[in-house]
Amino acid sequence: MIATLLAACLVLVALYLVKLIVQLRRNIATAKASGIPYTIAPFFAINRLYMLSCIFLLPLYRLLPKPWTEWWVDMTLDWGWTRRYEAFATMGADTFLVVSPERIMMHVAEASVINQITTRKTDFPKALEVYESLRVYGTNIVTVEGQEWRRHRKIVNPSFGEKNNHLVWKETLAQTQDMLNGWFGENKERTGSLRTIADDAMRLSLHIISSAGFGVPMVWPGSHVDGKTAAQEPKFINGHEMTYTDALGSLLHNIVPVIALPTSLLKILPFEFTRSSYQSYLEWGQYMREMYNDKKNLILSGVEGDSLDLMTSMVKGAGISSKETSTSPNLTTTTTPSLSDEEIMGNAFVFILAGHETTANSIHFCLVYLALNIPAQRHLQRDLDTTFQSRPVSEWDYDHDIPKLFSNMAGAVLNEELRLLPPTTQIPKKTERHSPQPIIANGKKCTVPPHTFISLSPHCAHRNPNQWPHGPPADPDHPSHPLSNRDNDLEEFKPERWLLSPGSTSNPPATTNNNGAAMNGGPTTDENDTSPDTSPQLYHPPKGAYIPFSDGQRACIGRRFAQIELLAFLAYVFSQYSVELCVEEWADDEALAKMSAVGKRECWEKAKRKVDGQMVNDMWSIITLQLRKGFIPLRLVRRGGEVFDYR
Ligand code: HEM
Numbered sequence: 001m002i003a004t005l006l007a008a009c010l011v012l013v014a015l016y017l018v019k020l021i022v023q024l025r026r027n028i029a030t031a032k033a034s035g036i037p038y039t040i041a042p043f044f045a046i047n048r049l050y051m052l053s054c055i056f057l058l059p060l061y062r063l064l065p066k067p068w069t070e071w072w073v074d075m076t077l078d079w080g081w082t083r084r085y086e087a088f089a090t091m092g093a094d095t096f097l098v099v100s101p102e103r104i105m106m107h108v109a110e111a112s113v114i115n116q117i118t119t120r121k122t123d124f125p126k127a128l129e130v131y132e133s134l135r136v137y138g139t140n141i142v143t144v145e146g147q148e149w150r151r152h153r154k155i156v157n158p159s160f161g162e163k164n165n166h167l168v169w170k171e172t173l174a175q176t177q178d179m180l181n182g183w184f185g186e187n188k189e190r191t192g193s194l195r196t197i198a199d200d201a202m203r204l205s206l207h208i209i210s211s212a213g214f215g216v217p218m219v220w221p222g223s224h225v226d227g228k229t230a231a232q233e234p235k236f237i238n239g240h241e242m243t244y245t246d247a248l249g250s251l252l253h254n255i256v257p258v259i260a261l262p263t264s265l266l267k268i269l270p271f272e273f274t275r276s277s278y279q280s281y282l283e284w285g286q287y288m289r290e291m292y293n294d295k296k297n298l299i300l301s302g303v304e305g306d307s308l309d310l311m312t313s314m315v316k317g318a319g320i321s322s323k324e325t326s327t328s329p330n331l332t333t334t335t336t337p338s339l340s341d342e343e344i345m346g347n348a349f350v351f352i353l354a355g356h357e358t359t360a361n362s363i364h365f366c367l368v369y370l371a372l373n374i375p376a377q378r379h380l381q382r383d384l385d386t387t388f389q390s391r392p393v394s395e396w397d398y399d400h401d402i403p404k405l406f407s408n409m410a411g412a413v414l415n416e417e418l419r420l421l422p423p424t425t426q427i428p429k430k431t432e433r434h435s436p437q438p439i440i441a442n443g444k445k446c447t448v449p450p451h452t453f454i455s456l457s458p459h460c461a462h463r464n465p466n467q468w469p470h471g472p473p474a475d476p477d478h479p480s481h482p483l484s485n486r487d488n489d490l491e492e493f494k495p496e497r498w499l500l501s502p503g504s505t506s507n508p509p510a511t512t513n514n515n516g517a518a519m520n521g522g523p524t525t526d527e528n529d530t531s532p533d534t535s536p537q538l539y540h541p542p543k544g545a546y547i548p549f550s551d552g553q554r555a556c557i558g559r560r561f562a563q564i565e566l567l568a569f570l571a572y573v574f575s576q577y578s579v580e581l582c583v584e585e586w587a588d589d590e591a592l593a594k595m596s597a598v599g600k601r602e603c604w605e606k607a608k609r610k611v612d613g614q615m616v617n618d619m620w621s622i623i624t625l626q627l628r629k630g631f632i633p634l635r636l637v638r639r640g641g642e643v644f645d646y647r
Pocket residue numbers: 126141142153209350351352354355356358359362418422423424426427428547548549550553554555556557558559561562
């Protein structure tokens with residue numbers, strides 16, 4: 001009996017292997033015919049089972065000879081970050097296929113191919129399977145394609161107009177001031193070692209999206225809003241077990257189980273983390289529903305005032321307006337919005353998710369990079385002095401000051417940070433099952449096979465020496481990355497690469513508004529927004545070479561929201577303060593004060609090497625790319641009180 005069972009199992013395994021071999025041979029033949037360089041892997045890198053197995057089996061896979069594993073081990077979601085351009089250099093092609101029995105995957109770091117893919121939206125739709133799990137509260141703009149996506153985008157787009165950007169500017173300045181008050185305390189000239197910058201940046205961007213997104217002000221612990229402190233934050237209505245702040249904080253803290261596990265499972269699993277995940281899911285959902293109904297009622301009664309937040313605009317955009325009250329007194333049953341309640345909730349959730357970690361990371365890493373690059377920091381401060389001319393922050397003006405910030409070192413720092421550390425390690429596209437697509441890749445006519453999973457790699461495209469001007473590395477003995485771009489400076493933070501010589505301007509911005517539609521000849525869904533995304537005074541890379549926000553019609557809708565937030569943050573902080581590496585591991589303040597200039601420099605260099613190592617080894621992505629181990633010790637000092645000032 002056992003022998004029969006074993007034999008049956010063996011036959012099944014053998015049949016399965018034969019099937020895999022047949023599929024692999026078929027996929028290899030397809031790849032060969034495509035004209036695109038290819039390599040072979042036993043697994044489809046983003047197969048969930050394979051990715052799960054990596055948690056346990058990766059150390060074993062790594063024992064196999066490198067040539068056997070080079071194109072699949074470690075080539076899961078994060079590989080664009082870990083290997084960077086080195087993989088393309090090794091392959092000798094900026095677009096290549098990895099063929100597995102399950103599916104063909106195409107990796108792209110080639111600007112012109114990225115441009116073809118992002119502009120031919122119907123031929124290369126978004127690979128929605130990657131985003132399935134984001135339907136936590138309902139279908140939303142990220143989880144749909146085609147006509148459905150157009151409907152969402154049309155309604156959501158006006159929310160991200162200039163009115164909202166004014167609010168983002170104002171709110172960022174206020175929230176940054178609160179954060180710095182917390183860091184400095186009373187009358188201090190410099191902070192101690194700031195160990196929670198990454199968390200504080202998260203809190204900062206969460207407060208901004210909460211206010212500019214939903215009209216819900218959140219206050220820093222200890223600070224005051226309308227006479228209330230954070231501790232007194234009112235619950236939205238009775239019946240909640242958490243405050244709004246706690247519910248949102250807990251939801252984001254538990255975001256991985258919340259999006260990875262079905263809510264029905266979260267509800268019944270007996271673990272502490274699943275219980276708190278489910279609780280925060282319920283609580284925040286409840287707050288959102290209340291907020292939504294509140295806004296709907298205000299709009300319907302015609303007393304919503306001039307609220308500028310995303311949620312109010314979305315509710316209005318969904319077709320709910322005060323006019324309807326006259327014809328339909330029953331507010332909720334007779335209004336048929338073009339986004340359902342569930343879809344509005346779904347979009348509210350992705351705004352928070354897409355809009356908070358991404359910008360928080362940039363805030364954190366702008367500080368880190370500027371601490372590592374003191375001349376760039378001083379340049380930024382000089383440009384801010386010229387922009388604001390000693391005007392107090394209360395007199396800063398969005399319309400007057402933002403165009404200047406976009407076109408000087410502040411814009412360059414923002415662009416350079418997002419060149420080196422775009423928060424997403426891949427932008428997933430695909431070809432449909434029966435739809436091979438002609439394309440020009442690696443300079444020749446090719447065909448992307450049907451049912452190919454396409455990974456546009458921002459990290460690799462942004463470091464591709466074939467499409468970015470570059471110079472020699474600053475310090476060839478200490479390369480910024482052990483494998484990638486060792487013979488050039490594309491791994492280095494050099495915001496100056498974006499600054500054009502005085503008097504010259506670059507090509508017109510490739511995208512002209514924040515819905516990314518204009519350059520495609522596609523329909524522009526927000527006719528009112530003509531604000532440029534980047535300044536003509538800054539360098540414009542070839543189309544497709546720079547894609548932190550993706551490109552084409554499905555580019556990030558929150559691009560300008562994020563840019564305004566980052567520029568306001570940089571302006572507020574660096575107009576008054578400098579950021580420095582904390583060298584406490586090597587010398588305390590007293591020892592530093594007595595140290596010679598050479599000794600101080602040595603300390604600084606040691607701290608820098610350590611941070612360089614952390615930025616290579618201790619970062620990986622869970623949703624977005626972040627420092628996941630330890631912290632980078634920095635501190636802020638009032639300008640003029642710097643300990644380190646190297647040119
Ligand atoms: C530095 C900040 C940000 C970066 C680098 C960024 C990057 C991106 C990228 C790469 C995409 C395309 C994803 C894909 O196609 O797979 C995207 C889409 C999106 N982003 Fe952002 N994002 C940022 C900030 C924001 C903010 C602040 C919001 C909202 C407040 C936001 C909302 C969205 C939404 C709703 C989409 C989906 C758009 C669509 O499919 O039509 N993002 N973002």
